Amino acid sequence: MDTARPHRTEDTPRVAVVGYGLGGRVFHVPVAAEAGLEVSHVVTSNPERAAQVREAAPGARVVASLAALLADDARPDVVVVTTPSALHAEHARAVLDAGLPVVVDKPLATDAASARALVEHAERTGGRLTVYQNRRWDDEQRTLRAVLAAGELGTVHRFERRWERWRPEPLSRWKENDTVGGGLLLDLGSHLVDAAIELFGPVRSVYAEVQGLKTPADDDVFLALTHVSGVRSHLAAGGLVGAPGPRTRVLGDHGAFLVTSFEGEASPFTALDEDAQGVGGWLVHGDERRAVPTPPGDHADFYRDVARWLVDGGPVPVDPWDAVRTLEVLDAARASARTGQVVQIG
Numbered sequence: 001m002d003t004a005r006p007h008r009t010e011d012t013p014r015v016a017v018v019g020y021g022l023g024g025r026v027f028h029v030p031v032a033a034e035a036g037l038e039v040s041h042v043v044t045s046n047p048e049r050a051a052q053v054r055e056a057a058p059g060a061r062v063v064a065s066l067a068a069l070l071a072d073d074a075r076p077d078v079v080v081v082t083t084p085s086a087l088h089a090e091h092a093r094a095v096l097d098a099g100l101p102v103v104v105d106k107p108l109a110t111d112a113a114s115a116r117a118l119v120e121h122a123e124r125t126g127g128r129l130t131v132y133q134n135r136r137w138d139d140e141q142r143t144l145r146a147v148l149a150a151g152e153l154g155t156v157h158r159f160e161r162r163w164e165r166w167r168p169e170p171l172s173r174w175k176e177n178d179t180v181g182g183g184l185l186l187d188l189g190s191h192l193v194d195a196a197i198e199l200f201g202p203v204r205s206v207y208a209e210v211q212g213l214k215t216p217a218d219d220d221v222f223l224a225l226t227h228v229s230g231v232r233s234h235l236a237a238g239g240l241v242g243a244p245g246p247r248t249r250v251l252g253d254h255g256a257f258l259v260t261s262f263e264g265e266a267s268p269f270t271a272l273d274e275d276a277q278g279v280g281g282w283l284v285h286g287d288e289r290r291a292v293p294t295p296p297g298d299h300a301d302f303y304r305d306v307a308r309w310l311v312d313g314g315p316v317p318v319d320p321w322d323a324v325r326t327l328e329v330l331d332a333a334r335a336s337a338r339t340g341q342v343v344q345i346g
Contacts, residue, residue, distance in 0.1 A: 015039050016040060016076035035300040036303075077101070161195060163262070164244035190330070213240050256285070
């Protein structure tokens with residue numbers, strides 16, 4: 001075990017990250033550190049990944065299992081679960097039962113019933129639970145929230161978001177091969193549905209098409225949601241998309257909001273964003289468009305909110321019941337894809 005510790009103040013939360021795959025390595029350890037939290041432990045039994053931890057977070061103690069972490073005398077202040085999705089609920093419950101707050105990477109569980117049981121368990125035992133829906137802090141989502149709040153689109157009737165890639169030779173990871181915890185519906189669908197609900201409210205009905213074209217788990221997903229508000233959301237994720245569509249398009253009776261491409265993914269729309277530094281999207285009226293500046297913020301704001309939640313009694317960064325509602329939509333999407341029918345919720 002590593003014993004070195006960086007300098008810390010008394011109110012600096014100590015974070016343990018369980019898992020050091022892509023999630024732990026890219027989305028949690030560096031982001032928590034950027035937010036000013038101390039990464040005190042990382043759980044991995046893989047020697048190569050343990051070596052990566054020692055280089056990326058030299059003050060962190062590397063432990064081989066969640067059980068070893070929970071038995072460590074130098075306990076963290078919060079545990080982040082970023083193991084494969086099928087293990088999220090089990091691992092989160094173990095952390096709660098050990099009396100520690102827990103951040104669970106999305107999805108909270110593989111289905112709504114498991115997620116609901118976990119949230120109810122946390123409430124019953126007084127445990128503290130939140131979910132890493134980091135895409136709420138994306139530039140496009142923050143910009144779109146500001147555009148909607150300002151009323152610049154008028155009455156919205158359609159929200160579209162695509163997470164499309166041209167990846168004809170798929171990666172070979174658990175996400176591509178695990179038909180229970182993997183697949184794009186659970187992975188990217190969790191982000192897409194959470195975004196739609198955050199912006200436009202509860203969902204009344206779902207129509208979906210879900211298939212696996214190149215992998216055992218699903219890699220081609222389309223969801224059509226009807227919100228209680230009347231807005232229709234069309235959400236898509238795919239790995240076999242040679243011409244990815246515009247990332248986000250929102251249609252209202254005063255105009256449209258457009259985000260053309262996303263995080264460097266190859267797209268025929270990339271040329272529209274040349275010299276668009278600091279632009280969070282475009283307000284569009286036919287062939288006229290106006291740049292919308294990106295509001296301040298970044299992904300590290302999630303962990304800054306975690307620190308306030310832990311230290312100052314601030315609000316929970318993401319209400320875990322939001323994750324349950326997202327999984328209710330994803331459950332309905334599975335049912336719709338099986339039957340070809342629209343599925344009602346609630």
